[in-house]
Amino acid sequence: MRKTMLAAACIFLSLPAAALEREPWPVFAGRRAQLLEKLSDGVTVLFGYTAGEGQSLRSSFRQESNFYYMTGWNEPGAVLLLTPPMKERNSPLYEQVNQMPRAVLYLPGRNAREERWTGPKIAPYDEGVRGKTGFEVVRGVELFERDLSQAVAGFGRIYTLKPRERAADREIEPRRIQTLEKIAPLAEIADARPSITSMRMIKTQGEIELIQKATDASVAAHLAAWKRAKPGLAEYQVAATMLGILLERGCERPAYSPMVGAGFNSTVLHYAENSGKMDAGQVLLMDVGGEYSLYATDITRTIPVGGKFSPRQREIYDIVLGAQNAALSAVKPGMSLARTGSNSLYQIAYQYINTHGKDREGNSLGKYFIHGLGHHVGLEVHDPSNADTTLTPGMVITLEPGIYIPEERIGVRVEDTILVTDNGARILSGALPRNPGDVERAMQ
Ligand SMILES: [Mn+2]
Secondary structure (H helix, E strand, O other), rough: OHHHHHHHHHHHOOOOOOOOOOOHHHHHHHHHHHHHHHHHOOOEEEEEOOOEEEEEEEEEEOOOOHHHHOOOOOOOEEEEEOOOOOOOOOOHHHHHOOOOOEEEEEOOOOHHHHHHHOOOOOOOOOOOHHHOOOOOEEEEEEHHHHHHHHHOOOEEEEEEEOOOOOOOOOOHHHHHHHHHHHOOOOOOOOHHHHHHEEEEEOHHHHHHHHHHHHHHHHHHHHHHHHHHOOOOEHHHHHHHHHHHHHHHHHOEOOOOOEEEEEEEEHHHHOOOOOOOEOOOOOOOEEEEEEOOOOOOOOOEEEEEEEOOOHHHHHHHHHHHHHHHHHHHHHOOOOOOOOOOOOHHHHHHHHHHHOOOOOOOOOOOOOOOOOOOOOEEOOOOEEOOOOOOOOOOOOOOEEOOEEEHHHOOEEEEOOOOEEEEEOOEEEEEOOOOOOOOHHHHHHHH
């Protein structure tokens, strides 16, 4: 007994913390160069999350997504300053501004006491800090205020993240803007978000690979759930199987609260209690995806508890799948996820649903498709996108039609994460069966 415990302790101590995978540093440097070109008439300031902002008792530290996208930096308390070259040769500030480094990463100083709690961190004056950060210039965060004051004098404008209308972090960003207004009271504060968003919408090869890894782990989680889901089991037990596999395969966490709902619960769009029991004859809807090295995926499948769809469940499933296939075959550059317009994929899916099948009253089923067709996926499961975006090669989106009929206790959604290619789409979650017969077979 003692010996076993000792052995267990040794194994535990010798296991390194799971290292996040990251694109090579030059990719991030390239993004900063691109942003400097886009926002060439002002300095850009991005704040990484502090320890308090990026973590809670319930989760480990995770960087703010825009900051991570520009830096690849996942430690707390960092700040990014981008200073474009000044073009006005006659300006008295020309020399001063153009001598400044274009990109500086500011890091908090070493805090040995803090590190006893949170582990060793990289500090600004560490030897080899350039190689450890991918930045030519790394400074202590105490120099940020001085540097920003000098840089902003040449432009009078600071680009930073302005709060979105419906933001989860709506307290953090206004606080940050107050900080900037204190340092540079005369500067105009402009929004860097649309420019960063337009970059984030087009994924690099490295990003696609990370999304694929999140997807592969999630496909494995779904397949295991199909084998586990048996009459009498609780929804949370199926969710537990899925979470276990996500973590086992190197995901840091699920990309969103897993939703596992049987029967009536399958018709509740954001059902995440997962507290019900499943019975034979019900459908079980599982919307579960992992986060791998900060990248998300988003997959939903609906399976028959007991292994075989009823004729009515199968009918509804076939309509949802038909709608997804109709949208899928229409995906190509120039199409759109918007609800309206001649290039709307939503309209294609909606029309399919609305012209196939009926409810108990003989009405068309369009009114039971109550959400959008899809969204972008990346560092966030609902990755940002600018208004009036048309699809472009390199975008990663979901296609997720659904029909939810509470009075019949049938909710069916089929959701895949796909890559927009030069002339169509590649289903990143294509390894997970979608056809109802294949789903039934995979459950055995
Ligand atoms: Mn989704």
